[in-house]
Amino acid sequence: MWQSPWKLRQGLLFGFGVLLVGTLLQLAVGAVSWTAIAYPRNLFCAIAFFSLVATLYALRARFPFVRFIASLPSALSALFYAILLLAIMGITAQTPDATTAETTPFQQMTALWAFVLVFAWIAFIVAFVTLRQLHHFRIQKLPSLLSHLGLLFALGASALGSADLQRLQLHAERGRPEWRAVNSRDEAIDLPFLLRLDSVIESTNKGFPQQTNAVTISTKDAPSFSARIAINHPLDIGAYKVYHSQSVKGNQHLPTSARFEIVYDPWQPFVYLGFGLLLAGAILSIVKAGFHSSSTKL
Amino acid sequence: MTWDSFLYFALSSIFCWALGALMAWRSHRRMAHLFTAVGSCIFLLFILGLWHTLERPPFRTMGETRLWYAFFLPAIGLAIYSRWHYRWMLTFSTLLASVFATINILHPEMHDKWLMPALQSPWFIPHVIVYILAYALLGVATIVATYLLFARTSTPHNKLRLCDHLTALGVACLTLGMLLGAVWAKDAWGHYWTWDPKEIWAALTWSIYLLYIHFRHYAPQHWRTALLLLLIAFVALQICWWGINYLPSAITTSVHVY
Numbered sequence: 001m002w003q004s005p006w007k008l009r010q011g012l013l014f015g016f017g018v019l020l021v022g023t024l025l026q027l028a029v030g031a032v033s034w035t036a037i038a039y040p041r042n043l044f045c046a047i048a049f050f051s052l053v054a055t056l057y058a059l060r061a062r063f064p065f066v067r068f069i070a071s072l073p074s075a076l077s078a079l080f081y082a083i084l085l086l087a088i089m090g091i092t093a094q095t096p097d098a099t100t101a102e103t104t105p106f107q108q109m110t111a112l113w114a115f116v117l118v119f120a121w122i123a124f125i126v127a128f129v130t131l132r133q134l135h136h137f138r139i140q141k142l143p144s145l146l147s148h149l150g151l152l153f154a155l156g157a158s159a160l161g162s163a164d165l166q167r168l169q170l171h172a173e174r175g176r177p178e179w180r181a182v183n184s185r186d187e188a189i190d191l192p193f194l195l196r197l198d199s200v201i202e203s204t205n206k207g208f209p210q211q212t213n214a215v216t217i218s219t220k221d222a223p224s225f226s227a228r229i230a231i232n233h234p235l236d237i238g239a240y241k242v243y244h245s246q247s248v249k250g251n252q253h254l255p256t257s258a259r260f261e262i263v264y265d266p267w268q269p270f271v272y273l274g275f276g277l278l279l280a281g282a283i284l285s286i287v288k289a290g291f292h293s294s295s296t297k298l
Numbered sequence: 299m300t301w302d303s304f305l306y307f308a309l310s311s312i313f314c315w316a317l318g319a320l321m322a323w324r325s326h327r328r329m330a331h332l333f334t335a336v337g338s339c340i341f342l343l344f345i346l347g348l349w350h351t352l353e354r355p356p357f358r359t360m361g362e363t364r365l366w367y368a369f370f371l372p373a374i375g376l377a378i379y380s381r382w383h384y385r386w387m388l389t390f391s392t393l394l395a396s397v398f399a400t401i402n403i404l405h406p407e408m409h410d411k412w413l414m415p416a417l418q419s420p421w422f423i424p425h426v427i428v429y430i431l432a433y434a435l436l437g438v439a440t441i442v443a444t445y446l447l448f449a450r451t452s453t454p455h456n457k458l459r460l461c462d463h464l465t466a467l468g469v470a471c472l473t474l475g476m477l478l479g480a481v482w483a484k485d486a487w488g489h490y491w492t493w494d495p496k497e498i499w500a501a502l503t504w505s506i507y508l509l510y511i512h513f514r515h516y517a518p519q520h521w522r523t524a525l526l527l528l529l530i531a532f533v534a535l536q537i538c539w540w541g542i543n544y545l546p547s548a549i550t551t552s553v554h555v556y
Contacts, residue, residue, distance in 0.1 A: 008516070008517075072512060072515060072516040073516065075512055076509065076512055076513060076516060079505055079508060079509045079512065080509065082505055083502060083505050083506055083509065086498060086501055086502040086505060087502060089493065089498045089502075090495060090498045090499050090502055090537075090545075090547070091545065091547050092547055093495075093546075093547040093548075094493050094495075094498075094547075109493075110493065147473075158490070158491065167488065167489075208412055208414055208415055210415055230415070231415040231416055231486065232415060232416065232418060232419050232485060232486050234488070241488060243487070243488050261488055263489070268484075271490065272481075275477050275480065275481065278473060278477060279473075279474065279477055281473075282470040282473040282474050282477075283470070283474075285466060285470045286467060286470045286471075289382075289463060289466055289467060289470075
């Protein structure tokens with residue numbers, strides 16, 4: 001049964017084992033805490049992961065298990081279990097930020113070790129396959145290489161970067177510069193810039209209320225500048241992105257303040273690099289795909 | 299150019315597209331290309347004229363977004379037909395473009411009905427168009443798969459290659475749709491992925507199709523199992539598209555349920 005080379009049956013049993021290990025981990029150490037790998041730990045994880053993949057790739061001839069992990073049966077099994085977990089997610093209301101007595105583990109799937117291990121397995125396979133395709137580069141495999149590399153960057157950067165992702169709320173009174181924001185745990189965070197709300201322009205555009213906030217931004221290293229923030233028109237300030245949230249009316253029913261959501265996402269460039277590679281892979285696969293059959297009249 | 303002229307441009311375009319689709323079924327490829335291209339040019343003339351009159355790109359109202367669907371579907375359908383000669387492609391794109399154009403003809407009150415601010419994004423139209431194309435390609439793959447599963451035949455190599463090809467194209471379009479949606483969400487809401495039920499089902503659907511593609515490489519002889527996977531994937535696709543509106547887990551939590 002367990003003689004090498006392992007096939008699909010062994011792969012599915014291995015995957016069951018991964019779920020079991022994840023469950024035991026959950027019971028032993030509790031839920032996954034993504035903030036535990038905040039910078040620089042997430043960077044060390046990335047370096048360690050790539051080093052491990054590169055080392056195992058170099059030693060693949062010696063270890064049948066390594067050859068199995070990077071094989072198609074392993075990929076099929078990993079996909080199977082990922083689909084299973086996603087299906088459970090799809091039929092249970094996810095409440096990642098709210099835990100009550102009624103909350104089941106499946107409602108916080110991203111906090112389950114089983115989920116993390118299955119996706120780490122997929123990341124390993126994708127990294128290994130990418131390395132193999134780079135090592136034995138063929139132009140015909142370029143769409144596949146770009147897709148795998150893009151998926152690796154997108155999955156890896158978004159997972160590791162989630163530990164550094166901050167979503168802050170800033171309440172700005174008109175005319176008063178503000179630099180303090182609040183995170184989801186109601187902790188005050190000092191921002192590296194000042195935001196002054198100059199005015200809130202309210203208009204009704206074809207039946208829809210539209211709010212545009214005129215602001216002035218001041219930073220230490222650059223001159224102040226004015227900008228406008230509205231829905232679909234956020235403002236970039238370095239790794240911070242400022243989004244319109246809502247305005248608050250005063251006694252005269254005029255907006256006297258506004259609330260902004262500020263997202264700090266330093267890993268976004270790597271996620272977007274992944275997106276770009278995935279996009280290139282998808283477009284190339286469309287362009288290069290070939291099917292011609294005169295006997296199939298469709 | 300105003301919406302008052304739309305009826306004439308739309309009917310002319312639909313007529314040309316329909317002729318193009320007919321020529322495709324009769325394997326008159328040049329005429330199919332010519333008529334479809336002429337239809338698209340007529341439609342584009344209207345769009346450009348409206349753009350000039352409005353003095354802004356026509357992306358803001360429900361009527362205007364339907365103009366782009368009606369324009370791009372035959373254009374991309376023509377590109378797919380040109381490359382792979384699927385005779386049904388021009389019929390599909392003509393039908394769908396006609397639906398969007400007809401809605402605009404029958405509902406003039408929608409011409410100036412502005413989209414809600416969150417939908418006024420340059421990512422909205424391409425996101426929807428690539429998903430419509432993906433659904434078309436994967437829908438046909440499902441029809442072929444269903445036929446093969448019930449037909450008593452030895453290994454149908456040609457039709458299996460057709461399934462593989464349609465699925466590969468469809469998955470590429472699904473990938474584009476997901477990426478465009480993620481970038482749009484980041485621009486609008488600050489988060490490219492929030493595990494919203496729509497996003498979960500999109501990832502689930504994508505993963506099942508990937509499973510099919512990889513399984514076909516691994517075990518080409520087990521084609522019936524692979525085709526069953528296609529049917530399961532199509533069910534997931536339907537749930538993602540409209541089924542989540544009825545899922546108890548999604549009704550109260552999804553921003554995509556209206």
